[in-house]
Amino acid sequence: MFGLSDITWIIIFGALATYATRIGGHLVLSRFERIPRRVSAALDAVPAAVLTTLVAPAAVSNGPAEAITLALAAAAALRFNLIVVLLIGAAAIISLRAAGLG
Amino acid sequence: MFLKFDAEFRQGMRDSVPIVLGAAPFGLLFGALAVEYGMDIGQAVLMSATLYAGASQMVGIDLFGTSVAPWIIVLSIFAVNFRHILYSASLGPKIAHFTVAQKTIAFFALIDPQFAESERRHERGYRISFNWYMGISIPIYTAWVAEAALGGYFGRLIKDPYAFGLDFMLPVYFLVLVMGFRRRRNWLPVVAVSGVASVAAYFTIGSPWHISIGAVAGVLLAALIAGDDPLPEAVEADPEHV
Numbered sequence: 239m240f241g242l243s244d245i246t247w248i249i250i251f252g253a254l255a256t257y258a259t260r261i262g263g264h265l266v267l268s269r270f271e272r273i274p275r276r277v278s279a280a281l282d283a284v285p286a287a288v289l290t291t292l293v294a295p296a297a298v299s300n301g302p303a304e305a306i307t308l309a310l311a312a313a314a315a316l317r318f319n320l321i322v323v324l325l326i327g328a329a330a331i332i333s334l335r336a337a338g339l340g
Numbered sequence: 341m342f343l344k345f346d347a348e349f350r351q352g353m354r355d356s357v358p359i360v361l362g363a364a365p366f367g368l369l370f371g372a373l374a375v376e377y378g379m380d381i382g383q384a385v386l387m388s389a390t391l392y393a394g395a396s397q398m399v400g401i402d403l404f405g406t407s408v409a410p411w412i413i414v415l416s417i418f419a420v421n422f423r424h425i426l427y428s429a430s431l432g433p434k435i436a437h438f439t440v441a442q443k444t445i446a447f448f449a450l451i452d453p454q455f456a457e458s459e460r461r462h463e464r465g466y467r468i469s470f471n472w473y474m475g476i477s478i479p480i481y482t483a484w485v486a487e488a489a490l491g492g493y494f495g496r497l498i499k500d501p502y503a504f505g506l507d508f509m510l511p512v513y514f515l516v517l518v519m520g521f522r523r524r525r526n527w528l529p530v531v532a533v534s535g536v537a538s539v540a541a542y543f544t545i546g547s548p549w550h551i552s553i554g555a556v557a558g559v560l561l562a563a564l565i566a567g568d569d570p571l572p573e574a575v576e577a578d579p580e581h582v
Contacts, residue, residue, distance in 0.1 A: 259428070276564075282525065290530075298539055
């Protein structure tokens with residue numbers, strides 16, 4: 239459509255969806271006196287649940303290098319911030335693959 | 341509507357410095373990975389400029405070029421950003437004095453650190469002025485968009501992304517975000533159920549259904565094990581950068 243690629247369309251709709259979350263609370267949620275606890279608990283769980291589905295299959299469907307890297311990263315995340323863990327993860331995957339475990 | 345380069349704006353700019361520095365590696369990483377995953381630099385820049393939300397941008401590039409249907413990708417982006425609804429509801433009354441045009445812009449810029457800084461300023465008893473708000477958000481936004489281009493440019497120079505492990509940085513990134521939520525109520529059961537359900541769906545029904553099935557399983561579990569009594573709670577910003 240209009241000569242735009244699929245990726246560009248996904249970006250445009252993704253941007254609209256994101257803007258909806260940023261203005262939606264003000265326009266919609268603020269009309270409720272309080273949010274039922276089950277709804278609030280479900281909303282709270284959304285990001286962790288979605289992101290987990292992007293990690294778990296990657297942990298079990300690749301080789302040992304990838305599985306070990308994720309295990310190391312999970313442990314490192316208890317101590318270090320995101321950028322440090324990414325560096326640890328990069329070092330792990332590079333050396334494990336170089337060692338032939340990929 | 342008119343921005344003034346006044347003391348408020350300059351205070352906002354000073355408050356933005358640590359955020360700009362902290363977000364820079366991720367802005368660059370996004371650009372590099374976007375190119376690695378088959379986007380061109382223009383698309384990477386467009387994505388940073390219009391979504392302006394680090395984690396969901398990474399989710400987007402992870403799913404582009406897979407068998408995942410476009411509407412599922414948009415839904416995943418929406419889901420990862422869903423928490424902004426709470427930020428928005430909390431910020432609204434504090435910027436009630438903005439004009440409609442100012443609010444329209446302000447809510448676009450409502451990313452995690454912008455929310456955290458706004459809440460902090462409000463806590464300290466300051467009025468949140470439009471000039472202060474834009475003083476924070478303009479440098480963060482400008483840097484974020486520029487980093488997508490710069491990261492994309494450097495990403496194109498990397499000849500063997502597999503040897504550098506670039507293709508595996510996204511799962512590591514998502515894992516750290518998941519770990520960052522670990523102090524939320526019922527985190528472990530939600531993550532365990534989402535993980536098991538997504539892996540089971542991945543090997544039976546197949547990709548892309550593992551995303552929706554795993555996510556729905558975890559969210560349903562969270563609703564099931566939550567009690568019914570209302571709990572007054574303050575919204576806290578997620579420990580994420582942009």
